[in-house]
Amino acid sequence: MLDDLVELLYRYPGACQAAGRGLNSIAGIALICGTYAHVGTTAASIATGMAGQPPVTQAAQLLPGIWTWWVPESLAGLLFYGTAFAAGTLLAVTANKVQRQLRAL
DSSP: OHHHHHHHHHHOHHHHHHHHHHHHHHHHHHHHHHHHHHHHHHHHHHHHHHTTSOOOOSHHHHSTTSOOTTSOOSHHHHHHHHHHHHHHHHHHHHHHHHHHHHHHO
């Protein structure tokens, strides 16, 4: 399986680099949105708590009508997107090194 990945990297280094950068961008945007959702739910919970109402605990309650299923709200989501971010970075850096090696030949 690792041999197939290495063969794919050497056969299509540009596509692997683009895929790595894309994965990195998607995971980074999701992490930033998750941070904003966490700050927003915390601020809304404080405000509704002071008003004597039940607190806002999810981003779906804060933004009704908007798809928020992809926003990481828990540790599991944070770890998933963090791992995807690291994998995208690793793939892009490795593909860049392979491109340099192929240009040197």
